[in-house]
Amino acid sequence: MRRDLVVVGAPTSAGSYAPGQEAAPSVLRELGLIDRLRAAGRRVRDAGDGPLHVWAPDRQHPRAQNLAAVVQAVQAVAEHVAGALEEDGDVLVIGGNCTVALGVMAALTAHAPDAGLLYIDRHFDLNTPASTHEGALDWMGLAHALDLPGAAEPLAAAFARRPLLTPEQLHLLGIDPGAATPWEREQASILGLRWGSYTDLATLPGAEAARALGTLPSGPLAVHVDVDVLDFTDAPLAESTDGRNSGPTLDALSEALDTACRDQRFRALSVCELNPSRAAGAPAVLDRFLASLQHTLRATP
Numbered sequence: 001m002r003r004d005l006v007v008v009g010a011p012t013s014a015g016s017y018a019p020g021q022e023a024a025p026s027v028l029r030e031l032g033l034i035d036r037l038r039a040a041g042r043r044v045r046d047a048g049d050g051p052l053h054v055w056a057p058d059r060q061h062p063r064a065q066n067l068a069a070v071v072q073a074v075q076a077v078a079e080h081v082a083g084a085l086e087e088d089g090d091v092l093v094i095g096g097n098c099t100v101a102l103g104v105m106a107a108l109t110a111h112a113p114d115a116g117l118l119y120i121d122r123h124f125d126l127n128t129p130a131s132t133h134e135g136a137l138d139w140m141g142l143a144h145a146l147d148l149p150g151a152a153e154p155l156a157a158a159f160a161r162r163p164l165l166t167p168e169q170l171h172l173l174g175i176d177p178g179a180a181t182p183w184e185r186e187q188a189s190i191l192g193l194r195w196g197s198y199t200d201l202a203t204l205p206g207a208e209a210a211r212a213l214g215t216l217p218s219g220p221l222a223v224h225v226d227v228d229v230l231d232f233t234d235a236p237l238a239e240s241t242d243g244r245n246s247g248p249t250l251d252a253l254s255e256a257l258d259t260a261c262r263d264q265r266f267r268a269l270s271v272c273e274l275n276p277s278r279a280a281g282a283p284a285v286l287d288r289f290l291a292s293l294q295h296t297l298r299a300t301p
């Protein structure tokens, strides 16, 4: 019997390049997210949403835009997830920006310090306000979790643990090294980060997930998905359109998630960077995505 499932929304695009991702929790709920998870046999509690933050340009802090709102959002996620873990639930977090993974890990490591994170993303998210001029914190999350040089103080110090994570607690899948900045490639190498590529995730999704799970610690497991890992032609869901004709299809990603989220250590899944307006011309993809979540989080083997 699987644990009860607590659903949390993190409707924030504060760390984005533009608005959109803040709408994902409400759009997925409207499309029947909670009922579909219940139909999958889970007992589900909808814990509601954290604070709503819609991206706006931050001209006072151009290289770390909307930092205070990003911190507030991740701290709200941490509180929600801590509450769910206290009642012995599994958690589904619908973002929002990829920074919400920090909130999940803050709660999970407070619960058990040897928690692990499987981070599925086309990007390393190892940038800092010093390494990129773009100022969008949504691809700087892991840099702050690892407290890299140049990290923004309020985000690196947002939780009781600092650094929030060590490299041994992490395994990344779906990475496009060609989309990484030179700083990110250098840091991944210095830290000895374990990662797999978007091509391997596309062709061997189950094996890639199993390989990653084998390297992660024995404590509770969080799985994080940036939907930008998906082939945008197959599944136009992400803020970033970098994935056109590359990366896993939604079916392939589902196979990886099925392996990861059915691991004995599994406690939390976060789904981020989903911009529902990307699917405006192909709305059936949102339904396919919900079907994938329903399958991944189902109660029965």
Ligand SMILES: [Mn+2]
Binding pocket: 121, 122, 123, 139, 226, 228, 229
């Ligand atoms: Mn990404």
